[in-house]
Amino acid sequence: NAGVTQTPKFQVLKTGQSMTLQCAQDMNHNSMYWYRQDPGMGLRLIYYSASEGTTDKGEVPNGYNVSRLNKREFSLRLESAAPSQTSVYFCASSELSGSGSDTQYFGPGTRLTVL
Amino acid sequence: AQSVTQPDIHITVSEGASLELRCNYSYGATPYLFWYVQSPGQGLQLLLKYFSGDTLVQGIKGFEAEFKRSQSSFNLRKPSVHWSDAAEYFCAVGPPGGFKTIFGAGTRLFVKA
Numbered sequence: 001n002a003g004v005t006q007t008p009k010f011q012v013l014k015t016g017q018s019m020t021l022q023c024a025q026d027m028n029h030n031s032m033y034w035y036r037q038d039p040g041m042g043l044r045l046i047y048y049s050a051s052e053g054t055t056d057k058g059e060v061p062n063g064y065n066v067s068r069l070n071k072r073e074f075s076l077r078l079e080s081a082a083p084s085q086t087s088v089y090f091c092a093s094s095e096l097s098g099s100g101s102d103t104q105y106f107g108p109g110t111r112l113t114v115l
Numbered sequence: 116a117q118s119v120t121q122p123d124i125h126i127t128v129s130e131g132a133s134l135e136l137r138c139n140y141s142y143g144a145t146p147y148l149f150w151y152v153q154s155p156g157q158g159l160q161l162l163l164k165y166f167s168g169d170t171l172v173q174g175i176k177g178f179e180a181e182f183k184r185s186q187s188s189f190n191l192r193k194p195s196v197h198w199s200d201a202a203e204y205f206c207a208v209g210p211p212g213g214f215k216t217i218f219g220a221g222t223r224l225f226v227k228a
Contacts, residue, residue, distance in 0.1 A: 004158070031214065033214070035218075040124070040220050041220055042119075042205060042218040042219050042220040042221050043159075043205070043218040044218075045215055045216070048214050048215075050214060056214070058215060059215070090158055090159070092158075092159075101147045101164070101166055101209060101211070102209070103149075103161045103164065104159075104161070104216065106158030106159045106160070107158050108156070108157060108158050109156075109157075109158055
């Protein structure tokens with residue numbers, strides 16, 4: 001049982017390049033999330049998917065797109081990377097839909113640098 | 116506005132000493148409250164959570180937290196810290212019926228021998 005997996009672990013991009021961060025969970029969870037973590041700011045929600053087939057904006061969605069490919073997979077795409085998107089990105093999942101009481105299970109993160 | 120404040124950016128304690136990490140929240144109603152821990156290079160792991168009932172909540176690794184409604188606080192405690200507790204700790208609030216969990220900025224714990 002791998003939990004939440006993310007690829008790649010590290011990535012360096014040049015300004016304007018695009019890339020997709022991949023996330024998969026094997027816990028049969030309904031909800032999935034993408035966060036970014038910046039020093040002194042904790043985690044900020046980029047997008048979430050309450051259930052398969054739905055996605056919604058979080059606190060900082062600008063510059064990102066997401067796809068909930070199926071129940072297991074939730075990808076995050078940067079269409080034209082900017083230095084301000086240099087961050088550590090975490091994917092998470094939770095079992096229930098629509099409950100703020102859910103425990104979230106996190107992947108190990110992707111460290112992205114945009115030059 | 117909804118917010119979570121962790122007043123201490125970092126704390127250093129000696130191994131075997133007690134620990135208290137502070138967390139204050141601002142929310143219209145009583146939210147769900149969480150403490151997560153992040154070891155270096157890892158994702159976050161849940162330590163404990165509070166929904167209702169007994170205001171003293173027990174978690175994993177010997178941690179506990181106390182919810183104080185009058186102070187809008189949810190402080191994390193441990194009676195005796197071990198070197199392996201060195202990590203970053205995040206307090207979070209989850210809105211009832213929603214998805215947008217709000218995380219505090221985190222408190223980094225250093226443990227000295």
